[in-house]
Amino acid sequence: MLNFMPFTFKRLSIPDVILVEPQSFSDDRGFFFESFKESDFFSNGIDKKFVQDNFSHSVHGVIRGLHFQKAPKAQAKLVTVLKGKIFDVAVDIRKNSPTYGKWVSEILSGDTHNLLYVPEGFAHGFCVISDEADVLYKVSNEYSQEHERSIIWNDPKLDIQWPIKKPIISNKDNKLSLLENLDNDFVYRDTS
Template sequence: MLFTFKKLEIPDVVLIEPTLFSDERGFFCETFKTSEFSSNGISTTFVQENFSHSVKNVIRGLHFQQNPKAQSKLVSVVSGKIFDVAVDIRKNSLTFGKWVGEILSHDNHKSLFVPVGFAHGFCVLSDEADVLYKVDNEYSPNDESGIIWNDSSINISWPTNNPIISYKDNQYPSLENSKNNFL
């Protein structure tokens, strides 16, 4: 097996660690393989890949798309280090409003699978970070939505005292008041 799949406290969110093949030249690893992901419960067909570059203390999120254009995400860090977060926004879920967070970096090579029905965000811990994420539905501006990053009902422990937030991300409503069609 070329990957280790670890279900987190919210078991639908999965931390994925590849096997590295290293020598004096560096290393090689597979970052995604349909057959292995599928045999471990992730049968997602990715149709778009996104890249973001951010500086230290940037928080991006909490973002999601509404049904019918909802997205699962596979998040990886190409350079730098982030604190990656998934929030369960499925209204009938036993873990509704709960969050999980993991450190993803170019050093640990881990990825986070964030399924449909979750809001996603991250905080940059290094001076800069390049984040690559695959999604299983194309971006749809009409279905874009989000939750305010510092919603007190969710209470995410963001690892920064000086967050840099976009105007748009600062305008999102609380989870309670968000436009959310996930049951």
């Protein structure tokens, strides 16, 4: 009997951010894949318990983010796209981190079913690069307005290379803080 591995886990250039690629099985009926399996995720460094699922539908050019929650309601996120395609971004906001203020991105697509794990201590955002996109993400803490914080999407020090010319931004997201002015209590701890 073959040893079935339903996922591939790939650490990105900021190694705490992990791209998860599920193995999909297709036939004339359609396709099937496991989108989450706690034991496999735990054994590959994603050891958070997810307690809430969030869903968003957005049209081409929408940027959502860069959002996070402060402790004690900090959130790790597991992001996937059900339909469409997004440019997904995680920004390291942990003070004293060797990658503080750096970002990584991945294209997430409803065709590939890939997922991005964004740990606590990172701001998260995405922009829609298809006509529309349905995004589903799991979070490790319930939403708390009191702990919600955000960074403006076009912070010049971050210099995120969003792949769209005319972004659609909410009024709320257009009035956010720069990273350097952020009320932020995340501190990097080397666990190696």
